[in-house]
Amino acid sequence: MTMDLAASQTAFADALLHADRPVPDGITTARGEADAARFAVYRNNVFVGLTKALAQRFPVTERLVGTQFFVAMARAYAQDHKPASPLIIEYGGDFPDFIASFQPASKLAYLPDVARIEAAWMRAYHAADATPLDLAVLAAVAPERLADLRLVAHPSTGLIRSGYPVGSIWSAHQLETVTPITDWRPQDVLVVRPEMTVNIHILPSQDAVFAACLFDGATLGAAAEAALTEAPAFDFGAALMGLVSLGAFRALQPDEGNVP
Amino acid sequence: MTASKTQAYALPARAGLGLKPEHYETVLANRPDVGFFEVHAENYMGAGGPPHRYLEAITELYPLSLHGVGLSIGAAHELDKAHLKRLRGLIDRYRPQSFSEHLAWSTHDTGFLNDLLPLPYTPETLARVIDHVDETQQALGRRLLLENPSTYVLFADSTIDEVDFLATIAERTGCGLLLDVNNVMVSAVNHRLDAATYIDRFPVELVGEIHLAGYDETVDDAGDRLLIDAHGTAVKSDVVALYQHTLARSGPLPTLIEWDNDVPDFATLQAEAARADAMLAAEALRRNGQRIRAA
Amino acid sequence: MNRSTLTLTLAGSLATALASVAFAAPLPAEKMVGNEKCYGIALKGQNDCAAGAGTTCAGTSTMDYQGNSWKAVPAGTCTSMNVDGHKGMLEPMKG
Numbered sequence: 001m002t003m004d005l006a007a008s009q010t011a012f013a014d015a016l017l018h019a020d021r022p023v024p025d026g027i028t029t030a031r032g033e034a035d036a037a038r039f040a041v042y043r044n045n046v047f048v049g050l051t052k053a054l055a056q057r058f059p060v061t062e063r064l065v066g067t068q069f070f071v072a073m074a075r076a077y078a079q080d081h082k083p084a085s086p087l088i089i090e091y092g093g094d095f096p097d098f099i100a101s102f103q104p105a106s107k108l109a110y111l112p113d114v115a116r117i118e119a120a121w122m123r124a125y126h127a128a129d130a131t132p133l134d135l136a137v138l139a140a141v142a143p144e145r146l147a148d149l150r151l152v153a154h155p156s157t158g159l160i161r162s163g164y165p166v167g168s169i170w171s172a173h174q175l176e177t178v179t180p181i182t183d184w185r186p187q188d189v190l191v192v193r194p195e196m197t198v199n200i201h202i203l204p205s206q207d208a209v210f211a212a213c214l215f216d217g218a219t220l221g222a223a224a225e226a227a228l229t230e231a232p233a234f235d236f237g238a239a240l241m242g243l244v245s246l247g248a249f250r251a252l253q254p255d256e257g258n259v260p
Numbered sequence: 261m262t263a264s265k266t267q268a269y270a271l272p273a274r275a276g277l278g279l280k281p282e283h284y285e286t287v288l289a290n291r292p293d294v295g296f297f298e299v300h301a302e303n304y305m306g307a308g309g310p311p312h313r314y315l316e317a318i319t320e321l322y323p324l325s326l327h328g329v330g331l332s333i334g335a336a337h338e339l340d341k342a343h344l345k346r347l348r349g350l351i352d353r354y355r356p357q358s359f360s361e362h363l364a365w366s367t368h369d370t371g372f373l374n375d376l377l378p379l380p381y382t383p384e385t386l387a388r389v390i391d392h393v394d395e396t397q398q399a400l401g402r403r404l405l406l407e408n409p410s411t412y413v414l415f416a417d418s419t420i421d422e423v424d425f426l427a428t429i430a431e432r433t434g435c436g437l438l439l440d441v442n443n444v445m446v447s448a449v450n451h452r453l454d455a456a457t458y459i460d461r462f463p464v465e466l467v468g469e470i471h472l473a474g475y476d477e478t479v480d481d482a483g484d485r486l487l488i489d490a491h492g493t494a495v496k497s498d499v500v501a502l503y504q505h506t507l508a509r510s511g512p513l514p515t516l517i518e519w520d521n522d523v524p525d526f527a528t529l530q531a532e533a534a535r536a537d538a539m540l541a542a543e544a545l546r547r548n549g550q551r552i553r554a555a
Numbered sequence: 556m557n558r559s560t561l562t563l564t565l566a567g568s569l570a571t572a573l574a575s576v577a578f579a580a581p582l583p584a585e586k587m588v589g590n591e592k593c594y595g596i597a598l599k600g601q602n603d604c605a606a607g608a609g610t611t612c613a614g615t616s617t618m619d620y621q622g623n624s625w626k627a628v629p630a631g632t633c634t635s636m637n638v639d640g641h642k643g644m645l646e647p648m649k650g
Binding site for chain 3: 086
């Protein structure tokens with residue numbers, strides 16, 4: 001019996017993704033009989049390849065939970081999340097969201113945000129290159145136009161606002177020996193690659209609302225008001241200059257002029 | 261130093277290496293004598309960043325082989341037009357001396373399956389692959405080298421021998437072939453075929469590049485030898501011997517050492533390349549000797 | 556805050572910040588970018604070698620955990636991260 005190619009590949013893919021399915025009809029060996037161990041090579045390649053890709057993108061997450069737990073968690077993700085395209089460099093963008101809903105890890109409340117830093121690191125690494133906004137351009141803006149100005153985020157920019165010290169946790173795991181975090185308080189982490197190196201910064205806590213509003217496209221005026229409402233100590237000039245100096249923006253919004 | 265990319269539109273008949281991020285700095289600092297570098301196209305499909313910066317610098321110094329891993333030429337469904345466009349973008353940007361892909365499928369309705377999956381060799385799949393190779397060469401504006409796969413199972417439906425299948429695709433589409441000697445060994449052992457016979461029947465005049473790699477070995481449920489195309493070790497001795505047998509037929513050809521898992525330090529890769537280079541040089545000498553004796 | 560007050564406040568604040576840089580150190584603009592000492596806390600990061608597995612054309616003989624029945628006990632470094640006085644815990648996962 002001959003199956004048409006599309007049906008044959010559907011059956012193959014189905015058996016590939018479900019370990020409990022038998023070897024599909026028509027798959028055989030030189031002995032003339034199906035062999036589960038041989039078909040399992042393909043199944044194994046798919047899942048080991050995907051879990052390995054996740055382990056390489058989320059090394060701190062893996063260290064936090066241990067390899068055995070990580071592989072099981074990554075496999076649970078891979079079961080329902082196949083790469084949307086052959087670009088494995090993009091695989092796992094929503095793995096942090098999956099971790100957040102993954103019951104066995106629910107007691108590690110900080111885990112999804114640590115994973116978000118790692119996801120943002122890889123996005124920044126492969127993001128489009130762009131020269132960051134120059135402070136001189138900002139300094140040249142007429143004072144009366146500042147409040148209505150919007151900035152364009154740098155293509156590599158990512159902001160992780162966390163209720164946990166995820167920047168410190170991430171940083172501690174860059175070293176071979178991990179020391180416990182002594183100062184346990186919320187942190188907001190900026191990920192940005194102004195040149196060829198991905199930089200990770202903990203933002204001053206009173207500036208995170210401002211940064212988040214600007215990355216969402218708010219005007220400087222609206223972002224400043226939102227920040228002041230939450231943190232009276234907010235210093236607009238220091239925050240804006242600080243974010244610009246880290247390379248978090250690419251340009252002023254074109255419709256606001258002053259863009260070459 | 262090796263030919264620059266503005267020179268020959270073909271890889272040199274030398275040993276080349278897969279370019280790995282952990283070796284970018286070593287390659288640029290030491291400029292090792294390597295015939296060419298090969299990269300997996302999909303790893304350079306990000307918008308920017310260090311991968312492109314390094315690849316630009318390295319292709320100024322070495323010929324480049326662009327090796328696709330995700331086009332899914334053997335898929336029943338249509339080729340991914342967006343992916344073809346991304347490949348075209350890379351080809352226009354880097355002008356590689358060679359572009360190759362696999363006789364396999366890897367995408368389905370459920371997404372990218374992240375493995376090179378096998379095809380039944382039937383008139384239907386032959387027609388499908390021919391269409392896809394035609395479309396690819398059209399879209400990319402250049403000739404493609406199609407690689408023979410490593411396979412772990414057979415299809416009861418297959419009616420065409422793999423070598424004939426590949427030769428027919430090449431004949432109908434004008435594409436070239438990439439002969440992966442390790443894949444030949446893996447499939448031959450897995451399906452109780454003779455690897456040397458496969459090489460003897462292969463249309464070596466159409467081969468634009470050879471691949472060598474290390475396999476892993478296990479057994480199947482009946483206890484039969486089962487080789488896995490793992491790319492995580494040095495080339496095994498039986499594959500080196502099969503490569504020698506291949507060169508005697510084909511003459512010196514660009515030869516890539518593939519080592520993608522547990523990537524060792526650069527010196528270890530270079531030693532693997534040096535062994536292949538020595539075999540290529542010996543084959544060139546042998547052929548010159550024959551010509552001189554004949555004259 | 557009314558509009559004109561806001562405008563004045565922002566302009567004044569930015570001018571002060573910019574002036575402090577100009578007086579402190581006349582750095583060229585490109586040196587300002589990513590200058591860690593200026594603002595926030597810069598964390599020392601991983602190098603590019605961790606740039607991801609990427610796509611590969613190789614198979615593997617590493618075995619997937621699927622099919623193994625096991626329970627994950629708290630492991631990794633999470634146990635040393637202090638969460639409001641509690642040690643980090645992972646729950647058993649049934650394979």
